[in-house]
Amino acid sequence: MRIPCPYCGARSSHEFAYLGDAAPTRPDPSAPDAAEAFHSYVYERDNPAGPMDELWYHSAGCRRWLKVTRDTRTHAITAVAFAGTGEGGR
Amino acid sequence: MSDLLEHIAPTRLVPEGHYGPEGATGVSARAANTSASPLAAATLVARKGATGRLIVACAAAGLPLADAPRSSGGAGLEAVGTGPGRWLVLAEGMSGPDLVARLAGMAQGLAAITDQSDAHLILDICGERARAALEKGVTVDLEPTVFRAGDAATTVVSHVGVTFWQRDGATYRFAVGRSFAPAFLRWLTVSAAEFGFALAGTGRG
CATH class of the missing domain: 3.30.70 (Alpha-Beta Plaits)
Known part of the structure; x- marks a missing residue:
């Protein structure tokens, strides 16, 4: 599988490290249901068959986190962008 | 790997010299940052x-x-x-x-x-078969209409992280982490030897 890095161009997936689902966001630790929310944030994952937003780190290239939209059935990649906000994902 | 490097310690730079068939030099490489030329x-x-x-x-x-x-x-x-x-x-x-x-x-x-002056071995690789040798390990497309003079890439070659760029029509300059340079040079020597490979600037190993 080749991932089209916005900076480096299309590269083999072996240059990247995989984190997984890009959807979970860190809960508010001061909220009353924080323990439950953190359990869900750390452990609970969907396992969709189809397009999914994922985080990949281009460790052997530009060293940037990417948000990659990949179809889990076909490995077809439909969108790639730097993760985070602002200039170059920072 | 061939027996070409059998007697060269994997922890040392490949010594300068000529590798492969005598009389042919399809690939040349020279270390650009030596004590003589900082x-x-x-x-x-x-x-x-x-x-x-x-x-x-x-x-x-x-x-x-x-x-x-x-x-x-x-x-x-x-x-x-x-x-x-x-x-x-x-x-x-x-x-x-x-x-x-x-x-x-x-x-x-x-x-x-x-x-970062001490961080890298800088290696200039040229010769009419340089691309043929590099293509054995570089997964970036080096076809001249795609990778042109001035283009650069940071990638992995034979499990070693490198940054390289094309300086003019024929020379590729590689920056390889110094402690990984012996492994990279072993890969390059074995890959380029079939074309005749002249290596300079690495000392006697």
Whole structure:
């Protein structure tokens, strides 16, 4: 599988490290249901068959986190962008 | 791996010399940063949100920068894009601290600058079969209509991380982490030997 890095161009997936689902966001630790929310944030994952937003780190290239939209059935990649906000994902 | 390197310690640089069929030299490589010809290196990393202003400041000081995997030259320096807002800058015949001071003057506080003069083995690889040899391990497309003079890539070759760029029509310059240089040179020697490989600048091993 080749991932089209916005900076480096299309590269083999072996240059990247995989984190997984890009959807979970860190809960508010001061909220009353924080323990439950953190359990869900750390452990609970969907396992969709189809397009999914994922985080990949281009460790052997530009060293940037990417948000990659990949179809889990076909490995077809439909969108790639730097993760985070602002200039170059920072 | 062939028995070509059987008697060369894997922890040492491959000694300079000629490898492969005698009389043919399809690939030549020369270490560019030796004690005889020092080559200073430094990383230039834009502060948060300052990439555009850094490019303007460096261009005004004579060093054009592209925020892309490209190399550019100016003011006696050679800059290579390694990531968004990041460059590796080389300077021939200059000391590391002098290069850092020079870049600090150019960048006007818009970048973090770190001396990397001891970090890499810089290797110039050329010859009419250089591309054929490199293609055995470089997964970036080196076809001349795709990877042209000035293009750069940071990638993995034979499990070793490298940054390389094409300097002119025929020469590729590789920056390899110094402690990985013996492994990279072993891969290069074995890959280039079938074309006849002349290696210089690495000493007697």
